[in-house]
Amino acid sequence: MSSQRKIIHIDMDCFFAAVEMRDNPMLAAIPLAIGGSRSSRGVIATCNYPARAFGVRSAMPTGQALKLCPQLHLMAGNMEKYKTVSRQIRAIFHRYSDVVEPLSLDEAFLDVSNSQHFGGSATRIADDIRRVILAETGLTASAGVAPNKFLAKIASDENKPDGLFVITPQQVAAFVDNLPLAKIPGVGTKTAERLSRLGLTKCKDIANCDLAVLVKHFGAMADSLLKRSQGIDERPVRVERHAKSVGVEHTLATDIDDYPDCVEALSALWPKLQLRLEHQSDKGLQKIGVKLKFSDFRQTTVECQAQTAKLEQFLPLLQQAWQRRQQQGVRLVGIQLGFAAPNPGQLNLPF
Numbered sequence: 001m002s003s004q005r006k007i008i009h010i011d012m013d014c015f016f017a018a019v020e021m022r023d024n025p026m027l028a029a030i031p032l033a034i035g036g037s038r039s040s041r042g043v044i045a046t047c048n049y050p051a052r053a054f055g056v057r058s059a060m061p062t063g064q065a066l067k068l069c070p071q072l073h074l075m076a077g078n079m080e081k082y083k084t085v086s087r088q089i090r091a092i093f094h095r096y097s098d099v100v101e102p103l104s105l106d107e108a109f110l111d112v113s114n115s116q117h118f119g120g121s122a123t124r125i126a127d128d129i130r131r132v133i134l135a136e137t138g139l140t141a142s143a144g145v146a147p148n149k150f151l152a153k154i155a156s157d158e159n160k161p162d163g164l165f166v167i168t169p170q171q172v173a174a175f176v177d178n179l180p181l182a183k184i185p186g187v188g189t190k191t192a193e194r195l196s197r198l199g200l201t202k203c204k205d206i207a208n209c210d211l212a213v214l215v216k217h218f219g220a221m222a223d224s225l226l227k228r229s230q231g232i233d234e235r236p237v238r239v240e241r242h243a244k245s246v247g248v249e250h251t252l253a254t255d256i257d258d259y260p261d262c263v264e265a266l267s268a269l270w271p272k273l274q275l276r277l278e279h280q281s282d283k284g285l286q287k288i289g290v291k292l293k294f295s296d297f298r299q300t301t302v303e304c305q306a307q308t309a310k311l312e313q314f315l316p317l318l319q320q321a322w323q324r325r326q327q328q329g330v331r332l333v334g335i336q337l338g339f340a341a342p343n344p345g346q347l348n349l350p351f
Contacts, residue, residue: 004169006122007237008110009144009152010129012089013161015106016077017048019085022138031069034077035271036062045077045271049161059250059268079274085137092132096125101237104275107156109149111237123166130164147172150233154183176231177204184228186221188251190331194218203229219297247291247336248272255295255329259322265333266290266318270311273335284340285309290317292325293332300324301336309337 012018016034021027031054035045042062054069066072086105093100099111110129118124126143133141140162144155147169158165167175180202182192192201194217200206206214206229214222227233248269256262289303302317314335322330 004113005111005147006113006115006120007146007149007152008112008122008126008129009146009149009156010089010093010108010110010126010133011142011144011153011156011160012106012133013140013142014046014048014052015086015139016046016082017051018139019082020075020077021048027073031056031072032075033062033065033072034075036060036065036074037076038062038066038074043268043271045275047072059272061264061268085139088137089133089139089141092129092136095132096129099237099239101239104272106275109152109237123164126166127164130162148231148233149235149237150185150228151175151231153185154179172231176229177202179203179229181206181225181229184225186224186251188331189253190255191218191221191251203231206230221297245336245338246273246276247289247334248276249291249332249334251293251332252330255331256333257329259319262292262318262322262330262333263315265330266314266335267311269333269335273337277337285337286340287338288313288317289336289338290314290321291332291334291336292318292321292330294325294328295331296328297331298326298328299332303338 017032020032020034029050031051033044033047033051033056036042044056044058044060044062044065046058047056051069051072056065056069056072082105090102093108093110096117097110097112097115101109112122112125115125118128122145126145130141130143133139142156142160142163144152144165146152146155146167151167151172155165155167181187181195181200195201198217200209206225211222211226214225218225250265250269252265256265285307286305287303288306288309289301291299291301293299300321302320304317306313
């Protein structure tokens with residue numbers, strides 16, 4: 001068995017939009033967005049690259065997207081079609097490894113440490129996965145190859161779209177040294193600014209920083225900052241068919257002080273949560289919850305029992321969590337679902 005882990009992160013390029021452009025090539029040349037209604041609470045699930053050229057991004061409120069790109073073509077999307085394509089892609093993954101961790105419909109980790117394909121070359125495996133996905137689905141994927149999940153996920157974003165980026169074990173130290181701290185998961189714009197004020201902008205700066213200083217300013221986040229800035233991530237690729245919970249969260253670029261802004265931030269998470277639910281769809285929903293982290297790094301979670309989940313059901317929970325902020329701003333918003341034991345029912349989560 002290999003003593004060095006070989007992890008691949010596959011990320012489909014603007015997945016929902018790419019499926020629609022494949023099925024209607026006339027959409028490829030125009031700014032296109034999926035999932036965003038024109039209502040005040042509409043958000044963009046994903047968009048193509050012509051739309052991104054105008055500054056449109058996933059999880060952006062639809063109203064803001066239309067201001068940036070008035071000619072934006074909006075489509076409600078077809079979740080069943082996207083799920084079907086996602087199952088095709090997941091079946092391709094399993095030709096190369098049994099150790100696959102889907103993160104959502106459009107991305108997954110694969111541990112190919114002990115794969116016999118291509119003489120055990122993770123780089124060649126990743127390249128062949130991309131080739132097969134294109135040949136069988138007509139869609140492009142980007143891939144990152146690295147010794148752990150943290151670096152593989154960052155690598156998959158380096159050469160988007162339709163790209164491959166490899167970080168070998170020998171390259172980890174040099175790559176991480178110059179990696180902006182803002183790219184570490186959980187480090188939003190606000191935290192990056194606080195790090196910068198301490199003279200910390202790249203991962204190599206953390207190595208020379210007193211741990212006590214990090215703990216003083218960033219609390220429990222200090223340990224993660226220290227490990228990730230050294231390229232350390234010991235999390236295994238998990239094959240879990242029956243996870244007890246699933247959730248999404250977002251560290252905000254700027255702390256929120258107004259409740260309507262917090263509602264908008266929560267609403268923007270809804271399409272992301274739906275993306276993560278394909279491999280949880282056979283679970284019985286038991287509870288829903290809202291998580292907030294405040295400017296002083298306190299965090300709170302409010303939950304309630306529920307058998308179905310709709311966006312409006314999270315709003316009373318958000319109101320309760322908001323009341324606990326003690327005049328602090330909100331730096332992170334999250335929503336989550338908790339499941340009972342597996343059952344054959346279907347979770348009611350309309351797109």
